[in-house]
Amino acid sequence: MYPLNAWYVACTPQEIDDKPLGRRICQQPIVFYRAGDGAVTALEDFCPHRGAPLSLGQVIEGRLVCGYHGLAMGCSGKTISMPGQRVERFPTIRSYPVVERHGFVWVWPGDAALADADLIHPCPWADNPEWAYGGGLFHIGCDYRLMVDNLMDLTHETYVHATSIGQKEIDETPPETRVEGTEVITSRFMNDIDPPPFWRMALRGNHLPDDQRVDRWQICHFSPPSHVLIEVGVALAGKGGYHADAKYKASSIVVDFITPETDTSIWYFWGMARNFNARDKALTASIREGQGKIFSEDLEMLERQQQNLVHWPDRRLLKLNIDAGGVHARRVLEKLVAQERAAAEPTAAASA
């Protein structure tokens, strides 16, 4: 259950710099590579000759050449040539709309006619020297919605990430959730508290004292299909909190692009964009390492939660105020999938 008419992050540009990449997105095996002009191309990972995965091939002079018998595939899914063969009537394989933007490769696994690059989520930190970004990729064995739930309810930080970003005040401060169109926003403001270890590091990274009380905020923005961007930060207490002048705060955006691989597994692109001390590469590396460690603490919980839900498929989960972000996100998704299916009638159901 996921929208197909949507832009998902497929990979990072570096993953396809040297050779084609095969990755399953929304159940569909896809090969990503750079064609002759360097533009990213996405095709079914299936050679029309004998079904070999094209991702085991090579890009030669801008053409994807099958590693089995040398069929040269074109960007549109039409075979260009094959040694000794007339290829005009070879079956065309599916090509996918794909765009390289904001430091990611985005793919549209649904109806190509509806793909509009303007619908790609904005990433204001990208291509902006005032911002720095670092991130990574995890493969996790869970329904993508469990990951959305996780990110839209940060009370789990108190328990899962107790030694880094968790603190009791998160639990004690009820979040507020609102829906704006297809966006869901959950926010929490905690004033006059001690900063936890991760934020003390960030304060020092921004040349601010790390031993003073702070105001802390978390504003989670869900937008379909499965993007969660979280504004997080601390300001020295009493300086205006979220609205404090830049010189009193350390703030950043937690970036989460979640791509279903199958119904029970995901590619999870995580990262952090910050607009302080942006040129300090050591700080970027340090934050990235810390965040990777923190996010890895969620993996076992998510995978074991998934196993429990498979074991007890009929159990209803609670929908508390802290779950409101995830609950509303699921409603948005259900509506989108229902619309896709209705639009696909009477030809076929469009989504798995």
Next chain:
Amino acid sequence: MYPLNAWYVACTPQEIDDKPLGRRICQQPIVFYRAGDGAVTALEDFCPHRGAPLSLGQVIEGRLVCGYHGLAMGCSGKTISMPGQRVERFPTIRSYPVVERHGFVWVWPGDAALADADLIHPCPWADNPEWAYGGGLFHIGCDYRLMVDNLMDLTHETYVHATSIGQKEIDETPPETRVEGTEVITSRFMNDIDPPPFWRMALRGNHLPDDQRVDRWQICHFSPPSHVLIEVGVALAGKGGYHADAKYKASSIVVDFITPETDTSIWYFWGMARNFNARDKALTASIREGQGKIFSEDLEMLERQQQNLVHWPDRRLLKLNIDAGGVHARRVLEKLVAQERAAAEPTAAASA
């Protein structure tokens, strides 16, 4: 096919001393932990909030606190508290009758109303300074009844354990099997034989000569659901065998508590209790190591036998005199399961 209204060994006390333990028993995911008073508690391993496994949480001030969002669970399966939430109407999760006794934690996966701690199998060696006990735990991929068969027909020692406890005389001596209520007893007495290596070690451990002829016995006691206790020993030949005075013999009880995890996998708690030289801890360790090595020789056979039975599901197995112990044990089990199912009518079948 296993009785649910029965006490099974779930774990050893040490397994839950430091943190909760999640273990699947008779297909049911269960979390075991020590509550505030130190008493063992067993609950469904499912947080009523969002389905996370409670076994990934912590015990804090005697409460099992979910490691995801901090729900504090009580021993009865009723939520005690959750930060910022009213929990009175949270759904109750199932709690299981559980008892710590004889050096084991026992769980009753069936109807709690029928659980009677007096039904827990006696372990006369426990809490008795005249006895010493050492044992271990294996996870094996087979139907629990194959393990019962294995233990109720010790002729396999001649082949599987040829270098330690096996000897030709086992094969040559027909066992006798009788049924007493729900107990099945198979016994074999071998007189005036050479002791095999394991028993020579045990004789030395009891300060007896290891180079003389002995009388050897094996008395296997099956009792439901899947306990097999085996009286084993050797006495210097002609001193009375099983009934010889303690100063002429080395004897012990092989302890086997078998707990189904799924239909084709088990938790196998094995050990040996002895009432000679009980204070010699080095001897206990040595016996434990020897027994662990011997029992590990059965693993591949049991798992491959299981695979064969899956491959040929319709083949009938032979029921020879040496198999009588296992055959009768299966009859006892079938009868118990049929009774359980009949009692559960007309509401539902109680057993998987």
Next chain:
Amino acid sequence: MYPLNAWYVACTPQEIDDKPLGRRICQQPIVFYRAGDGAVTALEDFCPHRGAPLSLGQVIEGRLVCGYHGLAMGCSGKTISMPGQRVERFPTIRSYPVVERHGFVWVWPGDAALADADLIHPCPWADNPEWAYGGGLFHIGCDYRLMVDNLMDLTHETYVHATSIGQKEIDETPPETRVEGTEVITSRFMNDIDPPPFWRMALRGNHLPDDQRVDRWQICHFSPPSHVLIEVGVALAGKGGYHADAKYKASSIVVDFITPETDTSIWYFWGMARNFNARDKALTASIREGQGKIFSEDLEMLERQQQNLVHWPDRRLLKLNIDAGGVHARRVLEKLVAQERAAAEPTAAASA
């Protein structure tokens, strides 16, 4: 989909020299061992007593003795003895026609009444001092027909084996395919070309210059059920090519015996027989190592191709001229299987 009334290579003689071997052939678990006279025996790998795999047992005085309870099995599948038991009425297990010949053990998984050792494929290199043979065994997760396709279309060498035996001229030279009864022959002749690295090594091994132009040939012979023997070689250019005098060429036979394990996995016995410099054991080892490395390059492609075909079960593959060998081989196989099934009517379908 594979013929059952056929001789398949089950193992090499060395695999059963020391102990019984359990191997699944055409879905059937079979135990292979040497009986008292050294003759190979093949039986269902299932002890009639309790279903243990007989392959975990031992051969004692020419009898296969079950490693669980000592049942001694005879070559015909009839139990010979068991300690303390009357075995006359024990069920007989299936025995398979099996022959040791040409350096391989051959098994007939179908109707034993039809097994005729004269049908075993000739291997003229075996038992001939003018020839040397070296080979190995791979386990691959693919339908055996994908392996046949691979070997009947050597254009893949250009891509998969680019650094050893591949060269552009293979691609550029159309193969010719003909069918002779149940045999399919695909041949390709390339004249006046540079020898690739593997053949330069072979030329040196035969004391010929490795820096001259050569004529090269590949003649693939498929015969059912799944044997592919490939005559390969190079001769110094202009000396007659395939028909050149032995002193101008290095030639050999690539030997491929493919045995289905399941519908999607195979035992692949590969090797090379050569009739030059046959006594040079270092050369044999060197060729074997080179061939093993080359053939291992196919594994990932075959397994990923298999996964793709499972993902897209309804896609038709192309049948180009280069695929003609595999296509015709499949037709031969389909016909054979249809004949087997028709002959088995109305009793039962004979093939999985």
